[in-house]
Amino acid sequence: MAGYRRLGSTLRADYARREIKLRGGLRKLIADAAVSVSGRADAKMWWTFEQYYTKTYLGAGIKLIGWPGCFVWQNLSGITGYERIAFLYQRWKKGKMGFAPVTAAERAAALADPTQAAPAARCIHTPPKLGRSDLKAHKRRPKTNPEGRPHRYTRNGPKSQKYVSQAAEARASAPMEDPMEEDTIESWADNDPVWGYQSRRARRLAKGIVRGELEEDPIENDE
Numbered sequence: 001m002a003g004y005r006r007l008g009s010t011l012r013a014d015y016a017r018r019e020i021k022l023r024g025g026l027r028k029l030i031a032d033a034a035v036s037v038s039g040r041a042d043a044k045m046w047w048t049f050e051q052y053y054t055k056t057y058l059g060a061g062i063k064l065i066g067w068p069g070c071f072v073w074q075n076l077s078g079i080t081g082y083e084r085i086a087f088l089y090q091r092w093k094k095g096k097m098g099f100a101p102v103t104a105a106e107r108a109a110a111l112a113d114p115t116q117a118a119p120a121a122r123c124i125h126t127p128p129k130l131g132r133s134d135l136k137a138h139k140r141r142p143k144t145n146p147e148g149r150p151h152r153y154t155r156n157g158p159k160s161q162k163y164v165s166q167a168a169e170a171r172a173s174a175p176m177e178d179p180m181e182e183d184t185i186e187s188w189a190d191n192d193p194v195w196g197y198q199s200r201r202a203r204r205l206a207k208g209i210v211r212g213e214l215e216e217d218p219i220e221n222d223e
Helices: 018-038 049-057 082-093 104-112 166-173 197-207 218-222
Strands: 062-065 098-101
Touching: 018 062, 018 082, 018 098, 049 062
Parallel strands: none
Antiparallel strands: 062 098
């Protein structure tokens, strides 16, 4: 059955496993605490650092405290195993983990440095939004090519990297040298072995295109 279901509501009489049931109970405790501590009915826990920072920490004015350092702070769906879920559940029930109001000093510090609002040393961040990974690649065509015959041209997807590295950003932001800053033509010396005046004159003499000059003096030849 597709669609939205109320927190704690299941398709069957009970959860399939104790782990899932305990995780659902922990979610409900977290949701109820977010509303009661913040005093806002729309307050909730967000499980990526960027959304937690803007909507929970700054928006609702509450912060999560007591998250164990042995776990990466992330959505509870990413934490598997009954023992792990039971550890977090008991920690919340005993008051070792919960929500607390954000003070004015903490809010100012978080606005200056968002990492000050991190609920744990290790957090899950919002992944970058990438384009489709099958661009410029052959797609399955069950009607026009049901046998899967080879294509006429090879198209095996994009060639560029999915992410822009820091080295590429540094190269792109580096100042460019002006190619016309120095007049390279004027800087060539006359005795340059390739582009010097004497070398150019010798090549022109060999082709007989130097006007007003003869390769040999006819008067000296008559003597």
